[in-house]
Amino acid sequence: KNNxxxxxxxxxxxxxxxILKQIFDPFFTTKPVGQGTGMGMAIVYNILKEHNGTIEVESELxxxxxxxxxxxxxxKCM
Known part of the structure; x- marks a missing residue:
């Protein structure tokens, strides 16, 4: 399968x-109040889901x- x-x-x-458990939750942010909405990763996750895609995260402190x-x-042609 091509990706x-x-x-x-x-x-x-x-x-x-x-933090990794929460990064796709809407409104979750590690930024101070007023400096982040916490919507970026939730939006990316939902866009990928709508296109049958996935998102993987690797992180090390x-x-x-x-x-x-x-x-x-x-x-497939539409």
């Missing part, structure tokens, strides 16, 4: 298990994170 892969990686502080979006290629 499109989009990966975004950083070398930031990474995320622990408690102190080393950074990798977000991988997998979107199936459709050859």
């Amino acid at each position: 499109i892969y989009i990966e975004v990686a950083d070398n930031g502080c990474g995320m622990d298990g408690d 102190g080393k950074g994170s990798l977000i991988r979006c997998v979107i199936p290629i459709s050859t």
Whole structure:
């Protein structure tokens, strides 16, 4: 099966298990009040879901994170 892969990686502080469990929850943010809406990852998750895609997250504290979006290629004409 053919897919499109989009990966975004950083070398930031990474995320622990408690944060990873919540990153796709609407309105979840680690930013201070007034600096983040917490909707970005929830929106990405729902867009991928609508297109039968998936999102994978790898993260290690102190080393950074990798977000991988997998979107199936459709050859069906509409």
